[in-house]
Amino acid sequence: MPDDDTGEAPFWQAKSLDQMTPAEWESLCDGCGKCCLEKLEDADSGEISHTNVACRLLDIRRCRCTRYAERRRFVPNCEQLDPGNVHRFTWLPSSCAYRLLAEGRDLPWWHHLLSGDHELVHRVGASVQGRAIPERRAGPLEHHIVTWPA
Ligand code: SF4
Ligand code: SF4
Structure with missing residues (x-):
């Protein structure tokens, strides 16, 4: 799709993920918050189940991490997406911009x-807004398995 003003393709079409600047890379995130929902991994099969339980740092209304810059101090297993590992995270939702472009x-x-x-991501129902519950109110994650984040 050509850019309206310049006639050139927008950066996410013109560049591969590893050619993007850090600002371009960050701008791809649609703010859906789906990757910030807790997941369960089957110890035997490795199968991932999604839940509607939000990470304790997620602002459920805004669908944003409240401590993004220092999040790994509080949530050490929070994954850092980059062009080299995005293919590995098969649990990313099908709507995730990084997954879409990587595919x-x-x-x-x-x-x-x-x-x-x-x-708009919220208005079309593509985010966790209105659908996630806080970790502190959730209880066992097994009671909150849902399919929609996938
Ligand atoms: S799932 Fe992808 S697009 Fe949505 S918040 Fe996470 S990284 Fe951003
Ligand atoms: S620490 Fe922040 S970015 Fe990481 S999963 Fe939690 S809310 Fe999301």
Whole structure:
């Protein structure tokens, strides 16, 4: 898709993930918050189950990490996505911009880089807004397995 003003393809189409600047890479995140829901891994099969329980640092209303810069001090197993490891995280939701581009697909129409609207991800129901519950109220994760984050 050509850029309206320059006639050139936008950066997420013109560049591979490892060619992007840090700012371009960060801007891909749609703010859905789905990767910040707790997951369960079957010890035998390695199968991942998604839950609707939010990481304790997730602001459920805004779908943003409240301590992003220092999050690994509080949540050491929070994964850092980068162009080299994005293929490994098969649990990323199918709508995740990083997953889509890594699989050679394009961004969805509601993505803020196309729509210019950071709130649209919530209005179309593609985020965790209104669907996640705080960790402190959840109890056993096994009681909260859901399929929609995938
Ligand atoms: S799932 Fe992907 S697009 Fe959504 S918040 Fe996580 S990294 Fe960003
Ligand atoms: S620490 Fe922040 S970025 Fe990591 S899973 Fe929790 S809310 Fe998400």
